[in-house]
Amino acid sequence: MQTTSDVLIIGGGIIGLAIAVELKLKQRQLQVTVLSRDFAQAASHAAAGMLAPHAEQIAPGPMLELCLASRWRYGEWVEKLAQLTGMETGYNPCGILSPVFEAPHGNAPNISSNPWLDRETIRHYQPGLGEDVIGGWWHPDDGQVDNRKLISALRQAAQSLGVRIQEGVTVQAIAQRHGQVTELLTDQGSFQADTYVLANGSWAKELLPLPVFPVKGQMMALRMPAGTHQPYPLQRVLFGPQTYLVPRRDGRLIVGATSERVDWEPHNTPQGIQTLLSRAIRLFPALADWAIEDFWWGFRPGTPDELPFLGYGPCDNLVLAIGHYRNGILLAPITAVLISDLILDRNVPPLIKAFSPQRFFTPNPPVLPCRPMTAVFPSVANPSLPHAAENVADSEDLLEIAGRKFHSRLMTGTGKYPSLTTMQDSVASSGCQIVTVAVRRVQTNAPGHEGLAEAIDWSTIWMLPNTAGCQTAEEAIRVARLGREMAKLLGQEDNNFIKLEVIPDTQYLLPDPIGTLEAAEQLVKEGFAVLPYINADPLLAKRLEEVGCATVMPLGSPIGSGQGIRNAANIAIIIENAKVPVVVDAGIGTPSEAAQAMEMGADAVLINSAIAMAANPVAMAQAMGMATQAGRLAYLSGRMPIKNQANASSPLTGLVV
Numbered sequence: 001m002q003t004t005s006d007v008l009i010i011g012g013g014i015i016g017l018a019i020a021v022e023l024k025l026k027q028r029q030l031q032v033t034v035l036s037r038d039f040a041q042a043a044s045h046a047a048a049g050m051l052a053p054h055a056e057q058i059a060p061g062p063m064l065e066l067c068l069a070s071r072w073r074y075g076e077w078v079e080k081l082a083q084l085t086g087m088e089t090g091y092n093p094c095g096i097l098s099p100v101f102e103a104p105h106g107n108a109p110n111i112s113s114n115p116w117l118d119r120e121t122i123r124h125y126q127p128g129l130g131e132d133v134i135g136g137w138w139h140p141d142d143g144q145v146d147n148r149k150l151i152s153a154l155r156q157a158a159q160s161l162g163v164r165i166q167e168g169v170t171v172q173a174i175a176q177r178h179g180q181v182t183e184l185l186t187d188q189g190s191f192q193a194d195t196y197v198l199a200n201g202s203w204a205k206e207l208l209p210l211p212v213f214p215v216k217g218q219m220m221a222l223r224m225p226a227g228t229h230q231p232y233p234l235q236r237v238l239f240g241p242q243t244y245l246v247p248r249r250d251g252r253l254i255v256g257a258t259s260e261r262v263d264w265e266p267h268n269t270p271q272g273i274q275t276l277l278s279r280a281i282r283l284f285p286a287l288a289d290w291a292i293e294d295f296w297w298g299f300r301p302g303t304p305d306e307l308p309f310l311g312y313g314p315c316d317n318l319v320l321a322i323g324h325y326r327n328g329i330l331l332a333p334i335t336a337v338l339i340s341d342l343i344l345d346r347n348v349p350p351l352i353k354a355f356s357p358q359r360f361f362t363p364n365p366p367v368l369p370c371r372p373m374t375a376v377f378p379s380v381a382n383p384s385l386p387h388a389a390e391n392v393a394d395s396e397d398l399l400e401i402a403g404r405k406f407h408s409r410l411m412t413g414t415g416k417y418p419s420l421t422t423m424q425d426s427v428a429s430s431g432c433q434i435v436t437v438a439v440r441r442v443q444t445n446a447p448g449h450e451g452l453a454e455a456i457d458w459s460t461i462w463m464l465p466n467t468a469g470c471q472t473a474e475e476a477i478r479v480a481r482l483g484r485e486m487a488k489l490l491g492q493e494d495n496n497f498i499k500l501e502v503i504p505d506t507q508y509l510l511p512d513p514i515g516t517l518e519a520a521e522q523l524v525k526e527g528f529a530v531l532p533y534i535n536a537d538p539l540l541a542k543r544l545e546e547v548g549c550a551t552v553m554p555l556g557s558p559i560g561s562g563q564g565i566r567n568a569a570n571i572a573i574i575i576e577n578a579k580v581p582v583v584v585d586a587g588i589g590t591p592s593e594a595a596q597a598m599e600m601g602a603d604a605v606l607i608n609s610a611i612a613m614a615a616n617p618v619a620m621a622q623a624m625g626m627a628t629q630a631g632r633l634a635y636l637s638g639r640m641p642i643k644n645q646a647n648a649s650s651p652l653t654g655l656v657v
């Protein structure tokens with residue numbers, strides 16, 4: 001199935017829905033579709049709904065301006081939604097009180113334009129505060145909205161305006177060509193549009209290599225007892241130290257929230273709930289006796305600088321509206337206005353500039369200078385071959401993979417090096433032109449992989465992203481897609497190569513043949529040049545070739561074992577039958593083993609550990625480069641036949657007697 005729209009929005013949380021509604025309000029005839037995996041998992045559902053730029057102590061600057069602009073619009077915005085739907089949103093500009101347990105320091109954030117209340121005065125504003133509260137700030141313009149009611153109203157408004165909301169659809173990949181998104185691949189067919197908006201909150205990184213990460217927040221709700229003089233004991237939000245209490249008009253008290261970097265670890269935990277309760281009771285002791293109604297958790301979309309990404313992303317027709325972290329409910333109206341202006345007018349509103357995704361997408365990534373090679377090791381980067389060999393190993397003897405040609409037949413990796421500079425120097429001294437990079441490790445900045453992607457000059461080295469760390473076909477497919485984006489971001493627009501590794505076995509790192517075949521079939525369909533890492537199984541190699549893989553990469557022996565070529569007979573059969581290049585990958589421990597693979601007729605070798613773990617990696621890299629060339633030259637030269645008996649080297653005729 002293929003479905004087309006003018007604008008396709010990925011994510012049906014508050015940001016996606018608010019943008020959809022705003023687009024329709026500005027241009028009724030626009031066809032807008034929202035693809036939403038699961039509304040219940042959205043942070044928008046989990047949030048407390050505070051509209052709290054001041055209570056959150058956002059420092060003066062573009063972020064505070066953005067937040068204030070959004071808070072300023074809130075009343076009008078929810079009124080518009082109410083008119084469209086007849087639904088109420090629980091918007092309540094009730095002000096926020098920020099009690100503190102310690103006197104603020106001189107360098108506390110500048111929120112002093114709002115009044116400071118001393119110990120006694122703050123208790124006039126809110127009776128029943130805990131003994132430890134020594135005073136606090138009053139933020140009269142902050143407020144709250146019932147985010148769950150708001151979302152229902154937004155959905156209703158969107159539908160009444162003709163937005164197509166497709167719930168239960170997961171976008172699996174953003175297909176791109178020449179800097180344009182061409183379609184979205186989903187679990188329910190493909191979708192096309194003129195403009196695409198990424199608004200899928202914490203999950204952005206599943207589709208693009210963006211620095212967006214989940215920050216878990218655990219929450220709970222209590223039931224406030226109705227009082228005699230006023231309906232409930234709390235009328236306005238209390239934003240205390242590391243905790244907040246948000247009283248809803250219907251008598252629920254929202255208590256939040258933990259802030260945890262635990263990846264996607266789900267559930268409420270005893271520790272989390274205990275933390276919430278003890279902080280809340282310290283702030284407002286009476287709630288210790290109130291009924292508990294509910295617990296839940298959600299994931300805030302965090303970014304390294306705690307600012308959202310608003311604006312055009314890595315493609316001309318892809319807009320990002322993600323990373324709203326702790327303030328997405330507050331920022332929804334202004335995000336909707338700015339993003340819809342951007343899409344419809346192509347003007348970059350001034351307010352949005354500080355949030356440009358370009359602060360992350362550096363078109364020319366910094367390249368660390370490679371240190372010059374030491375004089376001891378003559379360069380093999382542009383090797384000069386002996387004259388006699390030039391006929392057989394001249395510039396025509398190129399390695400060709402998926403239509404791309406390479407002089408070098410050695411591929412190297414980036415892991416296990418003692419330092420980045422050693423890795424850079426080794427890559428240079430090996431003379432290789434293809435370097436494989438573990439997408440997952442680079443993305444997560446795993447130890448030893450920090451800054452790695454930027455450390456290589458990708459204008460001279462072809463990137464071979466690999467799916468190391470993937471145990472299933474599904475994982476590998478997802479990581480492959482990220483790999484393609486990573487290569488693009490690093491300047492290789494047309495790089496569709498992927499070294500496919502599906503490795504469930506953690507002891508020997510042996511690949512899963514069935515998972516590899518499944519993933520390869522799918523990735524080939526998606527336009528990847530697939531280089532699958534496999535056991536040396538000739539039948540599997542043939543099947544992979546038949547489904548359209550660009551090479552096959554049989555292992556010599558387990559990855560990182562340095563055992564050399566333990567399955568030469570099977571590799572020989574693969575080489576004999578293959579119509580695609582055969583790359584012997586993994587286990588090569590010495591230059592002689594690299595040469596052996598090449599002499600057997602392999603088209604290339606991939607070597608990582610033996611170089612990175614050598615006492616002198618730079619020298620070993622050079623040796624491996626030379627051995628690969630020597631092996632290739634030997635293969636092309638044709639070895640002498642093996643005989644059972646000696647055969648004297650000098651002529652037997654004309655002997656002096």
Ligand SMILES: Cc1cc2nc3c(=O)[nH]c(=O)nc-3n(C[C@H](O)[C@H](O)[C@H](O)COP(=O)(O)OP(=O)(O)OC[C@H]3O[C@@H](n4cnc5c(N)ncnc54)[C@H](O)[C@@H]3O)c2cc1C
Pocket residue numbers: 010011012013014015016035036037038039040041042043044045046047048049050051052169170171172199200201202203204206207216217218219256257297298299300301321322323324325326327328329330331
């Ligand atoms: C505990 C907690 C308390 C908070 N309190 C406040 C607060 O008081 N005030 C405030 O302003 N902000 C608050 N926030 C932050 C706010 O909730 C978020 O910033 C905001 O909800 C982000 O909205 P979003 O639409 O970008 O993402 P989300 O609301 O997370 O929505 C993203 C949607 O995208 C969908 N999706 C993901 N991947 C895909 C895919 N591949 N295909 C299709 N759909 C996909 C998801 O299923 C989800 O429905 C809080 C957040 C949490 C977790």
Ligand SMILES: CC(=O)[C@@H](O)[C@H](O)COP(=O)(O)O
Pocket residue numbers: 412413414415436466468558559560561562585586587588606607608609610
């Ligand atoms: C980096 C990489 O792709 C390795 O997984 C590859 O298989 C090389 O293996 P060695 O480290 O044994 O050379």
